[in-house]
Amino acid sequence: MSGAERDPVVNRAIEELQRLPALDRHAIDRVVRAAAAARVAPAELDPADLPRTRSIRVWSALGFAAAAAVAGFVIGELRTSKEPSVETPIVTAQTSSDTQLRAVRGSAAMLDNMTVAQEFVLEAAQADRVALVGDFNSWNPKANAMTRDAAGKWSTTINVVPGRHVYGFMVNDSIFTLDPRAMKARDPDLGGDGSVRIVGRP
Amino acid sequence: MQRIAPPQSAVLDAKTISRAKLGDIDAFTSIVEAYHQRCLRFARAMLRNADDAEDMVQEAFVRLYRALPRYEERQRFESWLFQILGNVCRTANTVHHRETSRFVDDEIALERVQSDDQPGRSFDHEWGESVRKALAEVPDYNREIFLLHYIEGFGYDEIERMTGVKQSALKMRVKRASDQLRSLLSKEVGT
Amino acid sequence: MRSCIWVLGAMVGVSGSAFAQEPSFMIPNDREASAQVAGILASARDAGLPTKPIVGKVNYGVNVTRSKPNDIVRSVSLVKTRLETARAALSPNPTEEEITEGANALGEKGGTVEMLRAVRKAGGSRSVARALGLLTQLLATESMKPPRAAEIVTDLLRREATPGQLVALGNDIASDMRVGVQLGSSIDVRLHNLIATLAAQGGGGFFSGGDKVTISAPGDIKSTSGTPPPPPPRRP
Numbered sequence: 001m002s003g004a005e006r007d008p009v010v011n012r013a014i015e016e017l018q019r020l021p022a023l024d025r026h027a028i029d030r031v032v033r034a035a036a037a038a039r040v041a042p043a044e045l046d047p048a049d050l051p052r053t054r055s056i057r058v059w060s061a062l063g064f065a066a067a068a069a070v071a072g073f074v075i076g077e078l079r080t081s082k083e084p085s086v087e088t089p090i091v092t093a094q095t096s097s098d099t100q101l102r103a104v105r106g107s108a109a110m111l112d113n114m115t116v117a118q119e120f121v122l123e124a125a126q127a128d129r130v131a132l133v134g135d136f137n138s139w140n141p142k143a144n145a146m147t148r149d150a151a152g153k154w155s156t157t158i159n160v161v162p163g164r165h166v167y168g169f170m171v172n173d174s175i176f177t178l179d180p181r182a183m184k185a186r187d188p189d190l191g192g193d194g195s196v197r198i199v200g201r202p
Numbered sequence: 203m204q205r206i207a208p209p210q211s212a213v214l215d216a217k218t219i220s221r222a223k224l225g226d227i228d229a230f231t232s233i234v235e236a237y238h239q240r241c242l243r244f245a246r247a248m249l250r251n252a253d254d255a256e257d258m259v260q261e262a263f264v265r266l267y268r269a270l271p272r273y274e275e276r277q278r279f280e281s282w283l284f285q286i287l288g289n290v291c292r293t294a295n296t297v298h299h300r301e302t303s304r305f306v307d308d309e310i311a312l313e314r315v316q317s318d319d320q321p322g323r324s325f326d327h328e329w330g331e332s333v334r335k336a337l338a339e340v341p342d343y344n345r346e347i348f349l350l351h352y353i354e355g356f357g358y359d360e361i362e363r364m365t366g367v368k369q370s371a372l373k374m375r376v377k378r379a380s381d382q383l384r385s386l387l388s389k390e391v392g393t
Numbered sequence: 394m395r396s397c398i399w400v401l402g403a404m405v406g407v408s409g410s411a412f413a414q415e416p417s418f419m420i421p422n423d424r425e426a427s428a429q430v431a432g433i434l435a436s437a438r439d440a441g442l443p444t445k446p447i448v449g450k451v452n453y454g455v456n457v458t459r460s461k462p463n464d465i466v467r468s469v470s471l472v473k474t475r476l477e478t479a480r481a482a483l484s485p486n487p488t489e490e491e492i493t494e495g496a497n498a499l500g501e502k503g504g505t506v507e508m509l510r511a512v513r514k515a516g517g518s519r520s521v522a523r524a525l526g527l528l529t530q531l532l533a534t535e536s537m538k539p540p541r542a543a544e545i546v547t548d549l550l551r552r553e554a555t556p557g558q559l560v561a562l563g564n565d566i567a568s569d570m571r572v573g574v575q576l577g578s579s580i581d582v583r584l585h586n587l588i589a590t591l592a593a594q595g596g597g598g599f600f601s602g603g604d605k606v607t608i609s610a611p612g613d614i615k616s617t618s619g620t621p622p623p624p625p626p627r628r629p
Binding site: 006007009010012013014016017018019020021022023024027028030031032034035036 | 230234380
């Protein structure tokens, strides 16, 4: 909308807001000094400000080169039976007309699905047994028994894939308990609640 | 009559940005000089507590400086800077959960005192106060887009790229901000 | 007793390793329901679908919600259907985790096949498992409109957000909401922060202008490269 089409009151407000403050040399000096002081080694940069690393781009380039060089070559799957939720990376290079380059996906899957150690804790001094159950262990109460400390705090540490996980605790083999510190999620099929944890990168 | 601050112009070329990327502090200083006033103007209007504007502008430039080595010029430099500044201001507004404050900007008042006397200057001062108070009533998400479009001159397509918000939603936000300002300010001008 | 042993044996035989590794997988006191679940599990395995979500649903129904056997069978059937649907929508060659996460998204209110297809398309050949996890998280959030959830995820994929960045975004939003921040406010801040990061990485889709920019007061903004920005509104 042009100025002529806008309301005159709004136009006047815009004019007012368009006023620039005076150039403040002292403030500019402070900014520059702060920036110079904050210029740290890359490893200490805030991850939120970091761009994608060059290594993955190099890998992508190599992946494309490999796909072009090799005909109908399938590397296949890796499976780690110990890890409950490790993604299966599939690295496939094909040269059919609808070639799907999976090298990039496979490498990204491997890089981004490395498991993260997560501690789960429940304060339950009166309990005799507590087990951690969740999507990472197929809700199997026999999979991850927790250990108790002197103060009645039960805990266990397991490796999980980054991402969203729903879980809870089985107390004395019969009572399902949510994590009081976690958000809830409702099961879409059976209607019960579970606790949610979003697991980040290592 | 309205007195508008004298136009500032500086040429910021690819070489300056390239040198700044390599850590040339003088080049970075040129960048700060070129944009500081606009950033301060935006931050003062955007923040719930305008007193924090200088700190937030400094924070934005520091973040820009840290990320500069990775800047690949696929984005217009100016929009990248205002993107960072917008994020900083939004975080400040959200995280601190402050009440929307009545806008009192001593620095702007001081500038007006220091400027040449003009007929109707006291009226200008009151009008300025009214505008800022009215703007402070506009919800953050509408205010931001209003400022980016009407004050900083970014087009809707660019703001869409900066914010991820669709153009139709952006236009609605600007319209709502405009309507609200008109409603609040019409009383001031007796319309 | 013999028939019970036979059923148990059949279950072990039919479902093989799943039963051998999951001794808690049985619906107590209901042979018929147990056999039905065994059949669904075997069918899923034969079809090459991930079986862990099915096993998990049975255990969840038996141990957590103590649901009726018929409800457990029904839910297991739903899970298998969602897994099949997700695999088709995420083709070609989705990974097990993508299928599982895709099925989770379909299980949430508002989750659709079209969304999964859109995520696949936006992600290209990259893994979209984490993107689907974020989609599920957003769909499960009460105040989130499903189309907006899908839009956020697909847009981030097009901007080349990494799986780690998507997980971190979900984590930040969850943390914000835990301390009482409204979803809209959290998304406003977190999403835009991420978009700024992605833009700096070069994934924002911005044109490569910036060779020479003249900075000036509003009303006189010029750029000599790329698409010039529209001039700010002129004074009346």
